[in-house]
Amino acid sequence: MSTTVYYDGTWQGLLTAIFEDYEYRLQSCIIVKSGTAVTQSLFGRTHQVYTDKKKALRVKNGLLKNVGKVALQELYCAFLSEKEGIEVLILRVVQYYMAGEKSVHSNYAHEDVLQIKKIHKSVMRERHRFKAFVRFRESTDGIFLALIEPDFNVLPLISTHFKDRYADQLWIIYDVKRQYGLHYDKSTVREIVFDKSIDVKQLEAVCSTEEQLYDRLWKRYFQSTNIVERKNTKLHVQHVPKRYWKYLNEKEG
Amino acid sequence: MQAERIQEKLEILADAAKYDVSCSSSGSNRKNTKRGLGNTGAGICHTYTEDGRCVSLLKILLTNHCIFDCAYCVSRRSNDIKRAAFTVQEVVDLTINFYRRNYIEGLFLSSGIFKDADFTMERLVLVAKKLRQEHHFNGYIHLKTIPGASDELLYEAGLYADRLSVNLEIPTESGLKLLAPEKNRKDMDEPMDYLKGEIVRTKEEKKIIKSTPKFAPAGQSTQMIIGAADETDRHIIQTANHYYATYQLKRVYYSGYIPISHDKRLPGIGAAVPAIRENRLYQTDWLMRFYGFRHDEVLDEQHPNLDLDIDPKLSWALRHLDQFPVDINKSPYELIVRVPGIGVTSAKKIVAARKFGKLRLEHLQKIGVSLNKVRYFIICEGFLPLKSDKPAVLLKQYILAESQSKYQKALSSQLSLF
Known part of the structure; x- marks a missing residue:
């Protein structure tokens, strides 16, 4: 039975x-x-x-x-x-x-x-993509925050990568879809859950003037490094599918 | 004001650097030590430009001022364009801040030649040194080697950079003479030779003394411009093969010439970028590096140019029908990987899976093999090759009729010119 x-x-x-x-x-x-x-x-x-x-x-x-x-x-x-x-x-x-x-x-x-x-x-x-498609914004209190919405639950698989790479930096990567994130305090990574009253989008908006400068510089760089004569939208979208654009600052309008 | 100027410089110097196609950020394994910033080895493409190329490194020139006047280069001294130069600190700040935001894997720094080779090389080295020593940066650094720079500077560059590269510019010496008369091949070979020696020596030493500092752990690479001079594909691949063998290069990049000048020696503005040819050259490069093909198997005196309408492996197979069919269940890996439609990954899977039972056509399909091509070249359980009595010309027609080349549109317009 x-x-x-x-x-x-x-x-x-x-x-x-x-x-x-x-x-x-x-x-x-x-x-x-x-x-x-x-x-x-x-x-x-x-x-x-x-x-x-x-x-x-x-x-x-x-x-x-x-x-x-x-x-x-x-x-x-x-x-x-x-x-x-x-x-x-x-x-x-x-x-x-x-x-x-x-x-x-x-x-x-x-x-x-x-x-x-x-x-x-x-x-x-998807794991490889989310080593790439994470964009940190530095908040006024020095925490680098990134929001993601991966297709699969990849946070457990990228934790070590970010811990090793950004060992000297405070960071949070938050999965908006699954409503939990990773927080690194320069020694260990812990799972965190934001209080329901917090609007994560608002959190992202609070950033320093330096952050705004580098955000702008990155967008400019992204445009300048493109070769117009070789435009290939199909290939571009194949590599960076549209569903990921939401959190990539270089793809903001 | 300050911010505005940085933005303008970045635009000019990224725009001038974009023709360098190297984007690799793997092949090195720098660990993040002492809780510094960054590491290498992951080979991550952080985004892709609208032309479909990956963005892995912050790719910029230190300056686009240049004393040379190479016909194919946008930064040539006779070209009337905006000029700019970064300070060392500006490049360092950009790299660190882009890296911390997870925009990039590291820095690819090249430069126009201002004053002389050593003056330019010294500044490139200084950027790398500052990143490593003052900012404890362990991300990827690719520096251009400036032909004519002194050995001492090259040595220092190797200590801080993961990869070094000299551009060969034009595949043939005659082409180089025509388009860049102020440059010569010997000046390019010398730094490559010196660095190869140091890379080999460091590797040997590291076997005995573990603490030997890294020296350009991701090796050397180079780039050739395709379609600016009148070289054949055979010339290009012979040159590539020579540099792979002699200088143990990790990669040779092929960059289809993008018309940027009205110079009579070059294809005019508006001429198409030879994108398909470029792709066929990369496929041939892969056949040499991963599929066990010799360069003269793919291209020879009778066949000096690659077919544009079919890939080089299929083209080789059609010229060597006597070596087929290959038995999927019995042949060694080396032969299986030569079958059109079977890649390295599929070949490995086939060899692993056949231990558990005889493989049939449907197994191959599930493994990810493209049946459209393979079915003319293989034997497997319950299957004999189709049309094995037919000549190569016909087989090619059958395959083309049933395949959807991504180049079909571009090809029909390019071929109809003839």
Whole structure:
């Protein structure tokens, strides 16, 4: 009998769910974040997962042993895509990885494995984009603030990059869509959530005169470095899709 | 007032620098030490201009004043244009402030030659030195090597910069003589040779003494202007191959000439930028660096120019039908990567996936191989190549008829001229 499984929406939670699917022979057909409305089948069971670090770790270690770090990271990235049904796909792939011989994760001819690779690739592309498409504005109190709205939940994947690069600088990168951000205080990065009463757009507007100068200089530079004779709008939009323009100051009107 | 002047300088000196096509910011691995600013290695393109080129580095000239009068260059001394010069501090401030806002990966600083080579080189080096020592900047720095600069200055440049480059300007010596009579190839070769020696020496030393300071860790590159003189593609690729081999260059860039002058020696203003030719040259460059092709396999005496309507690998394959079909499930990687329509990534995936079972056409499609081309050149499980008895001319027609080249429009207008 198939089961609808509820978990807390975290990676640890999903790993726990995968462990319990095996432990209780659940035959999970739907795994969703608690609170999500799903159409229950008449005879289906439901199961609530309580995140258990030990169970999660056992799944993690099992994967590390069977398919290694890279394949595990691929699954984590696929999870961050937040795509509908991603949990069950990950479950199936984990089962395939655990049952099979070594290095089955390079079987590009396997439907589910290929699917994971594809999603992983698009998440990594988004991650790479958000190393690029972050634009800091220096506020009057010296904090460099950037707002983003990535397609996937890439903040966990870019945290180290920005921490290493801007080690001597106070910064915040805030995901407006998912309503949380990263704050770096020159020693550690912490997750933050702005109070609902704060209008993030307003925050961005408070900036120094120096900020206005460099903002203007950047826009001028962007225009001057363009070669009009080689205009290629199609290629331009392919590299910088329009949905990202909102927070790129050089693309402001 | 001050701000206005900086803006004007930036416009002039970015505009003059934009013809240098190098944009690479990877290939170096400078870590952020002592909680300074920045690192390299990520190779990030922060934005793209409307012509579709990536913006990774702040690419500017220190000045566009120049004592030379090279026909193909906008900054030539006889050209009546606005001139400007940055101070060292202005370049440093721009770099740091652009970097902190995550606009750029670093700085690409070039310059017109004012006074003499050493005077110019000294100022380029000073910018890099200030960035590294006073601002603890670990982002990417690409400096132009000025032909004729002294070894001492070149050495110092190597200590602060990630990459150094000398532009070859024109692929052939005869072309260079015609368009830039004040320059000669020897002056360009000398600094490249010196720097290559230092780069090799540093690498050797680093194996023994870990603390040996970095020396131009991203190596050297160069650039050639395409279509300004009357060189063939074979000339260009031979030159590129020579510089890759002799000076261990990391990259050769090909820059389609953009008409900027009424000089009779050059294509006139309004002539099209040879964008497709430029692209075919880059494809050939890739074939040499990543696909195991020798330069004389792609271009030879009988075929001195690249086809514009098909890519160089397909063109090679059609001339060497005796080497096909390739068996996807048995042939070594080196042969698979030579099949038209299979890239390096797909070839690696094929070799990995075939261990788990025989691959069929549908597997290849899912891996990301373009079947339109490969199906004339391969054998795989349940599949034999199409039209294997047909001559190359016909195969080319079949492939072209079913493909949608992004150049179709540009090609039909360029070809109809003949």
